[in-house]
Amino acid sequence: MTYADRLHPLTVFLWYLAILVLTMTATSPAALLPLFVSAVLLRGVQIGAKRLLAGVPLALLLLLSVTAINLFLVHRGAKILFFLNGKPVTLEAGLAGVSSGVMILSVILFCSCLARSLPGDRLLSLFARRLPRLALLLRMTLGFIPRLRLRYREITDARGALGLADERGVIRKIRARLSDLSILTTLMLEESMDQADGMRARGYGLPGATRAVTEPKTFRDGLLAGALVLLLVPALYPLFSGRGEWNWYPLDTAALLPDLPLALCYAAGTAIAVLPIFLEGKETLKWHILRSRI
Amino acid sequence: MTTRRTCAFLLAVGGVLLAFDAFLWFRGQYRLAFPILAFLLTLPALIVFEWRRTGARELAAIAVMTGISVVGRVLFAPLPGFKPVSAVVILTGLSFGPLAGFMTGAATALLSNFFFGQGPWTAFQMLAWGAVGFLAGLFSRSRIRKNPFLLCLLGVIGGVLFSALTDLWTTVAATGTLLPAAYLTFLISGFPFTLLYAVSNVLFLVLLTRPILRKTDRLKRKYGLFS
Numbered sequence: 001m002t003y004a005d006r007l008h009p010l011t012v013f014l015w016y017l018a019i020l021v022l023t024m025t026a027t028s029p030a031a032l033l034p035l036f037v038s039a040v041l042l043r044g045v046q047i048g049a050k051r052l053l054a055g056v057p058l059a060l061l062l063l064l065s066v067t068a069i070n071l072f073l074v075h076r077g078a079k080i081l082f083f084l085n086g087k088p089v090t091l092e093a094g095l096a097g098v099s100s101g102v103m104i105l106s107v108i109l110f111c112s113c114l115a116r117s118l119p120g121d122r123l124l125s126l127f128a129r130r131l132p133r134l135a136l137l138l139r140m141t142l143g144f145i146p147r148l149r150l151r152y153r154e155i156t157d158a159r160g161a162l163g164l165a166d167e168r169g170v171i172r173k174i175r176a177r178l179s180d181l182s183i184l185t186t187l188m189l190e191e192s193m194d195q196a197d198g199m200r201a202r203g204y205g206l207p208g209a210t211r212a213v214t215e216p217k218t219f220r221d222g223l224l225a226g227a228l229v230l231l232l233v234p235a236l237y238p239l240f241s242g243r244g245e246w247n248w249y250p251l252d253t254a255a256l257l258p259d260l261p262l263a264l265c266y267a268a269g270t271a272i273a274v275l276p277i278f279l280e281g282k283e284t285l286k287w288h289i290l291r292s293r294i
Numbered sequence: 295m296t297t298r299r300t301c302a303f304l305l306a307v308g309g310v311l312l313a314f315d316a317f318l319w320f321r322g323q324y325r326l327a328f329p330i331l332a333f334l335l336t337l338p339a340l341i342v343f344e345w346r347r348t349g350a351r352e353l354a355a356i357a358v359m360t361g362i363s364v365v366g367r368v369l370f371a372p373l374p375g376f377k378p379v380s381a382v383v384i385l386t387g388l389s390f391g392p393l394a395g396f397m398t399g400a401a402t403a404l405l406s407n408f409f410f411g412q413g414p415w416t417a418f419q420m421l422a423w424g425a426v427g428f429l430a431g432l433f434s435r436s437r438i439r440k441n442p443f444l445l446c447l448l449g450v451i452g453g454v455l456f457s458a459l460t461d462l463w464t465t466v467a468a469t470g471t472l473l474p475a476a477y478l479t480f481l482i483s484g485f486p487f488t489l490l491y492a493v494s495n496v497l498f499l500v501l502l503t504r505p506i507l508r509k510t511d512r513l514k515r516k517y518g519l520f521s
């Protein structure tokens with residue numbers, strides 16, 4: 001059980017949403033780099049160093065390709081490295097590419113952290129109240145997926161037992177799969193109608209239905225939500241005021257280090273991303289310490 | 295929560311997001327502005343879906359079709375670009391109408407990305423597949439809906455739309471802006487994939503139209519769905 005499992009899904013969702021908005025709007029290296037480091041650490045705490053390192057080659061590939069895209073497609077900037085087909089390839093474009101790659105990597109990392117902290121069923125429970133029909137549709141589909149696989153197996157088994165699984169040649173194979181699929185469609189659609197009638201019989205769609213609340217909001221949720229609001233005010237200040245707006249073209253090395261007010265704003269944003277590392281890390285640490293070594 | 299309150303809530307969310315998106319546009323924060331815009335474009339369909347109080351049987355039928363396309367996407371995961379999703383979504387639209395087509399497409403993108411990884415790109419995939427389903431649904435009451443040329447055309451449009459929208463996200467994510475030249479380069483360099491999407495869509499449509507459309511039409515008549 002991770003720390004996020006004990007929180008209300010809304011708290012976890014809003015927290016990660018804030019991190020994602022901050023990451024996707026962070027343009028200056030001073031804002032982006034701490035967020036990237038926290039993303040790596042958070043993912044590392046969640047899945048362990050070994051699995052994190054296994055993703056490094058793919059991450060490098062992504063970083064390299066995004067850099068290359070910028071180098072060869074964006075021809076702005078003052079420091080020209082060389083000319084390709086008469087078009088300048090600039091240092092600024094390369095740096096902007098690296099920064100873009102780091103941003104995309106951070107977003108991917110934070111998204112996978114969110115997926116682990118807030119699995120699909122808890123995420124859906126969040127929307128169940130606000131979007132009842134969409135949530136029901138998604139849940140019914142999730143229920144049908146394993147049943148589809150089961151029925152498919154049953155169909156192929158039954159056809160095999162009847163001696164209809166003559167699969168010599170590609171054409172016959174495709175035909176066999178298609179008729180399996182055809183049977184599956186009929187079977188599942190009819191089954192779903194029975195399920196829908198069952199739902200109606202039990203009063204689906206009648207007015208006055210109440211919802212079972214299985215996720216209590218606790219004091220901890222209130223505390224974290226308060227902290228989030230307090231941190232978000234300074235963290236979002238650069239975005240809303242336009243201060244510290246970063247521009248790679250032309251590169252202004254003097255602006256790499258933000259002044260104190262701006263640095264404090266970035267620190268607030270980083271704090272939002274860093275807090276989950278400690279909260280989740282505490283649990284991981286506890287798990288390792290308390291685990292029996294017999 | 296009544297339907298009216300649900301829709302009011304969705305409209306409020308849409309309004310706030312629209313204002314935020316306009317602000318991001320003004321600031322030049324295209325990386326966040328584009329995914330939000332894509333999500334905003336799926337919102338009207340969600341509102342209508344909730345507003346119409348889609349019945350239990352209709353929901354169940356849409357859920358089965360979504361399930362088939364999600365399983366199809368997962369089963370065909372080893373073959374990049376070769377997926378039956380668009381075909382199933384188009385057939386659902388042709389049979390059950392524009393709204394059902396849109397919901398099948400959008401729900402497939404949302405649910406299958408629980409297997410493939412969620413991210414800002416989910417909004418673009420939801421929009422792309424949803425739009426294809428919606429477009430197909432516009433022909434659901436037309437006499438030419440089983441016309442092979444129409445099916446081919448829808449399959450090709452599905453492939454091109456999916457490519458165009460995912461490339462839009464790639465361009466904006468990689469460069470931070472929407473440079474027409476960069477977008478064009480992506481579209482051209484991604485052309486083999488676009489072609490693969492289109493061809494696989496048409497191929498799946500050729501194979502699946504007869505078995506699936508017959509079943510869904512029969513179901514619709516037998517239970518009086520989507521009437």
